[in-house]
Amino acid sequence: MADVDSAVREAVVEALALDDDEVTPESTLMEDLGAESIDLLDILFRIEKGTGVKIEASDLGDYIQGGIPDDEFSDDNQIISAKGAEQLHKVMPQTDPSELEGKLNADEVMTLFTVQNLVDMVKGRADGAGG
Amino acid sequence: MPTAPAAELKLRVGVDVVGVARLERVVGDDERRQATVFTEHELAYCRGKRRCYEHMAARFAAKEAVLKAFGTGISQRMRWTDVEVVNEASGRPRIRLDGAVATYAKRHGLQDLDISLSHTEDLAFAQAVSVWEQPAEDPCAST
Numbered sequence: 001m002a003d004v005d006s007a008v009r010e011a012v013v014e015a016l017a018l019d020d021d022e023v024t025p026e027s028t029l030m031e032d033l034g035a036e037s038i039d040l041l042d043i044l045f046r047i048e049k050g051t052g053v054k055i056e057a058s059d060l061g062d063y064i065q066g067g068i069p070d071d072e073f074s075d076d077n078q079i080i081s082a083k084g085a086e087q088l089h090k091v092m093p094q095t096d097p098s099e100l101e102g103k104l105n106a107d108e109v110m111t112l113f114t115v116q117n118l119v120d121m122v123k124g125r126a127d128g129a130g131g
Numbered sequence: 132m133p134t135a136p137a138a139e140l141k142l143r144v145g146v147d148v149v150g151v152a153r154l155e156r157v158v159g160d161d162e163r164r165q166a167t168v169f170t171e172h173e174l175a176y177c178r179g180k181r182r183c184y185e186h187m188a189a190r191f192a193a194k195e196a197v198l199k200a201f202g203t204g205i206s207q208r209m210r211w212t213d214v215e216v217v218n219e220a221s222g223r224p225r226i227r228l229d230g231a232v233a234t235y236a237k238r239h240g241l242q243d244l245d246i247s248l249s250h251t252e253d254l255a256f257a258q259a260v261s262v263w264e265q266p267a268e269d270p271c272a273s274t
Contacts, residue, residue, distance in 0.1 A: 057210070058210045
């Protein structure tokens with residue numbers, strides 16, 4: 001399998017038509033790099049081609065939410081719960097749960113997802129697949 | 132006897148534009164990639180059209196417009212195939228929901244949903260309008 005860090009970085013650079021030095025591990029895909037849904041689709045297809053690891057867009061939500069039911073992850077107004085904030089910190093270690101709990105809207109979660117978070121997810125999938 | 136406060140209706144609009152050539156580059160003629168985004172019904176419809184990728188791009192834009200009109204992106208375990216564009220006999224498009232998107236719609240009180248599509252050789256555009264029922268706050272309720 002190709003080096004995951006390089007493959008993910010290459011997928012992001014090519015899908016978003018960026019210069020290599022514009023993409024850092026800390027770059028958020030949507031906020032910093034301006035990725036939209038079709039870009040996300042393009043990135044995931046390119047990662048699959050480069051690493052053999054298949055990830056669908058809906059898998060991102062599953063990964064981020066970690067199996068926590070919707071009504072425990074956020075309240076009726078879609079605001080992240082303490083349990084949700086702790087889960088987000090597990091998959092996005094750069095986040096501070098105290099800054100998210102009771103403040104972040106569930107719709108905004110993907111805006112925090114970085115290139116490094118994607119690398120970690122792909123590596124986890126690769127390991128889980130025995131690869 | 133006091134009556135329950137009437138529910139309020141809330142309108143949300145979503146729009147999206149997709150480049151036809153971009154969509155063609157991303158999904159191409161790869162059937163598995165196409166099936167990630169489109170339902171069998173949508174694919175059969177598009178493949179029957181001379182400008183297949185224009186119709187695919189319009190449907191992708193429709194899915195995005197609907198999710199924007201829901202106030203969410205493709206972020207909450209939703210699949211693109213959960214939002215399907217179907218055409219009435221007149222040709223007018225309408226939306227059929229499935230899976231996590233249908234669950235979200237039910238949970239949050241979706242009352243109505245409409246879609247309009249347009250496309251050229253280069254761009255596809257979709258606008259969705261959604262109507263949600265929101266229980267009105269009871270002015271007599273204690274806080």
